[in-house]
Amino acid sequence: MTKTLAKVILLTMTTGMAAHGAVTKAAFGTTPDGKTVDIYTLKSDVLEARIMTYGARIVSLDVPDRDGKKADIVLGHSSLAGYVADKKTYFGAIVGRYGNRIAHGSFKLDGKTYQTPKNDHDINMLHGGTVGFDQLVWTGREIPDGVEMTLVSKDGDQGFPGTLTAHVRYTLHHNALRIDYSMSTDKDTVVNLTNHSYFNLSGEGNGTILHDVVTIPADKYTPVDAGLIPTGELAPVDGTPFDFRKPTEIGAHIHDNNEQLKLAGGYDFNWVLRGPNGETKTAARVYDPETGRVLTVTTTEPGVQFYTGNFLDGTIHGKSGQPYVKNGALCLETQHFPDSPNHPTFPSTELKPGAPRHSTTTFTFTTHAK
Numbered sequence: 001m002t003k004t005l006a007k008v009i010l011l012t013m014t015t016g017m018a019a020h021g022a023v024t025k026a027a028f029g030t031t032p033d034g035k036t037v038d039i040y041t042l043k044s045d046v047l048e049a050r051i052m053t054y055g056a057r058i059v060s061l062d063v064p065d066r067d068g069k070k071a072d073i074v075l076g077h078s079s080l081a082g083y084v085a086d087k088k089t090y091f092g093a094i095v096g097r098y099g100n101r102i103a104h105g106s107f108k109l110d111g112k113t114y115q116t117p118k119n120d121h122d123i124n125m126l127h128g129g130t131v132g133f134d135q136l137v138w139t140g141r142e143i144p145d146g147v148e149m150t151l152v153s154k155d156g157d158q159g160f161p162g163t164l165t166a167h168v169r170y171t172l173h174h175n176a177l178r179i180d181y182s183m184s185t186d187k188d189t190v191v192n193l194t195n196h197s198y199f200n201l202s203g204e205g206n207g208t209i210l211h212d213v214v215t216i217p218a219d220k221y222t223p224v225d226a227g228l229i230p231t232g233e234l235a236p237v238d239g240t241p242f243d244f245r246k247p248t249e250i251g252a253h254i255h256d257n258n259e260q261l262k263l264a265g266g267y268d269f270n271w272v273l274r275g276p277n278g279e280t281k282t283a284a285r286v287y288d289p290e291t292g293r294v295l296t297v298t299t300t301e302p303g304v305q306f307y308t309g310n311f312l313d314g315t316i317h318g319k320s321g322q323p324y325v326k327n328g329a330l331c332l333e334t335q336h337f338p339d340s341p342n343h344p345t346f347p348s349t350e351l352k353p354g355a356p357r358h359s360t361t362t363f364t365f366t367t368h369a370k
Helices: 003-019 080-085 259-264
Strands: 022-030 036-043 048-052 057-064 070-072 106-109 112-115 139-143 146-153 164-173 176-185 213-215 220-222 268-272 281-287 293-299 303-307 331-335 357-367
Touching (some): 022 080, 036 139, 036 146, 036 164, 048 164, 057 357, 259 268, 281 331, 293 331
Antiparallel strands (some): 036 048, 048 057, 057 070, 106 112, 139 146, 146 164, 164 176, 213 281, 220 268, 268 303, 281 293, 293 357, 303 331
């Protein structure tokens, strides 16, 4: 073989590798009930993500800063045991069957009342109940540029009707992590899936996110009661600490004398995104001045829950050994609205047989010069 031909073959191989990200699979441990958990490593020319089958979780996400230095920017545990023992944070997980809250764990569907677990202070249902999708082992399958996670939730699981089949696809495309959700059922049900990753663009365990500059192009949000259940109102953000229509530092108003902020201990609210449900729209943009990292979130969902890690208290030490302090990360959970089954005016979360639902959320990473 000539050197020229060898160079051509090598160039072709390199170009092919750059065009299609690498995906590898490895064992990550075993659950207490004996189920094997796998972890998939996804690599593009810019990003590296690790996704495990326990909870279909994002375990790590390495992203370059303005100088090209990579850091893991999502919170999590260093071992499977840490995730299994942690019933409160939902680090990186797909939460469901119904992400966020349902008032008193109860809703009516087709004239029948259904009761789900009250796992939120024994009052409301949160993120699917006592054994939600975050605590189950999904089935992983390698696909081009990523992994598909599949879970079948049987009729009556956590009190929800219908056998639900969920497919969640994680793929890397250059500087973007894309999540595609597909859901189908054999009986009328309600469903609201989202990813619950905690982002710190300075690096996981590296201080708070209060200096981050956030933009949320939404004119309204859903106020809550003392149990963090929406009142049903779509309130204007104008003149309130919830106005992020222009780039605003998170810490600018998080401690304002505002009753809603006091109820949540910071930001933990659903913003009503502009544009029709099902069409791609910008949900949020986050800029970290320290590293120059910029996260832009787009989605086909009608809302986004912006949460500022209000319940982190330093007792959890993460992958790097650093304590996860209050406001040590932020979540941007693209979603239908909380408690939608009890609010007919909210976008419907009902899923019917023969009418599967699809949604897409993309996390795109860029940098900004000083």
